[in-house]
Amino acid sequence: MAIRINGTETRAPADPRVSLLDLLRETLHLTGTKKGCNQGACGACTVLADGERILSCLALAVQFEGRSITTIEGLAGQDGMHPLQLAFIEHDGFQCGYCTPGQICSAVGMAAELARGAPSAVTTDLGAATVRFTGEEARERMSGNLCRCGAHNGIIAAITQTYAGAAL
Amino acid sequence: MTPFSYTRAGDAADAVRLGAFGGAKYLGGGTNLVDLLRETIERPSALVDVAGLPATIEEREDGSLLIGAATRNAALAEHRAVRSHYPVLARAILAGASAQIRNMATVGGNILQRTRCAYFYDDEGSRCNKRSPGQGCDALDGFNRIHAILGASADCVATHPSDMCVALAALDATVHLQGPAGTRRLKLTGLHRLPGTRPDLETALEPGELITAVELPALPAGARSTYRKVRDRASYAFALVSVAAVLEADSGTVREVRLALGGVAPKPWRARKAEDALRGGPATVQAFRAAAESELADAAPLRDNGFKVELAKRTITAVLGDLAGVAA
């Protein structure tokens, strides 16, 4: 079984100790996905597995055989950048850019969660079928992605602008 | 990481057969185990991947819920039945870790996650009886702000870090196990051990035993439940103190109450003393505070964590007050 990465079938590493993050960066040279802490605390390594956001540093590559991974390199479409990538530019959602690929993959995964009405820790009504996507919701849902440059305000602005309408 | 083999289990029987070999370990989402492998705190010779085992959530006729151990934390918190009948569980899960980690983490792995004590993690520089039995404990006289105030011992003061388990303790959950000797059931409150003189022995599980499911009995009709977590930042941090509570009050009287605490003990701490003090008595702020006092009477704070005693009392009082609809 292979791992599908940005649409291309890739053989899983022979050594099961290789993390998904190291497979992406070291073997496939997909260096968009970043290694921050390598222990689950920063979110820089966030990628999408069958559309769900996960941390590639806490995953062994072999766990994802048969699954489909999308990294930041796979997000842009035929006609250019993903709308969220454009929104990050418009809102100054970064300074050094190190956390950005993780932030963007995470927000794309978050949008799918919003669309199906998944609650968060700050959702008051757990029974509500739809989420009212406030700035507070955005901050809570994105709390797994840290930005050492402190670009959070721009990040949250880019995300809320992109998804506020779509999610309601 | 030290070398290991990797096999995906096809079903529980397959997993138990593979897991019976010495040195084998089950792998759920990997969010705790991969970290510990990297730090060489865990050194298994074989990993048996059980993340593909049943992840179904079955609503049964008697109102109980049967949750497959491979169910992802996020899927459990998002499930309709959990959101409407067990809000304490949905809230506890959503208060833990991050969305990415909850998408990966399994119910079985969450229950068996290991402590976040920094001395346990510091293989090179610190002594830890849990990691290296008999070595000593550097947390006792070290930075112990996040450590236990209840149920600890002179050999270990580490806490169990799970939020989900605190809710499961308050919900009277039962854990289904399958091992080389067959299947059995265990109350979640009986699964984790207190450290005593053997902090390395963390659970009542036999070698090779697999968690296959978690069962939640129906809550009493009219019961309300919730979870509150107090931590150093608003999100993505472990609990300093957390409270899971189920309360059924009727005309100002406590009919039924179940209370569990997180962040304060080596295991999800079922607050039975407080429950006994409350059952049948008035549902008032004064009674809630008195019950919290009785539970915390045994607290043995360390150098840096004395604040947890008052914090736990206040959080218990506030959570019960919210559920009963009486303001402090």
Ligand SMILES: Cc1cc2nc3c(=O)[nH]c(=O)nc-3n(C[C@H](O)[C@H](O)[C@H](O)COP(=O)(O)OP(=O)(O)OC[C@H]3O[C@@H](n4cnc5c(N)ncnc54)[C@H](O)[C@@H]3O)c2cc1C
């Ligand atoms: C940065 C960070 C922050 C976190 N914050 C929180 C928090 O605030 N609150 C919280 O509660 N948790 C928190 N966590 C911990 C997280 O909840 C756990 O890592 C997760 O629940 C473990 O589940 P898993 O499936 O990934 O387990 P794994 O890492 O796969 O396994 C953990 C253990 O369980 C065993 N195991 C797994 N499945 C089974 C089974 N079916 N039967 C028997 N044994 C099994 C494994 O052998 C291993 O020993 C955090 C983690 C990180 C990295």
Ligand code: FES
């Ligand atoms: S590199 Fe994965 S969370 Fe920091």
Ligand code: FES
């Ligand atoms: S832009 Fe530098 S870390 Fe976020």
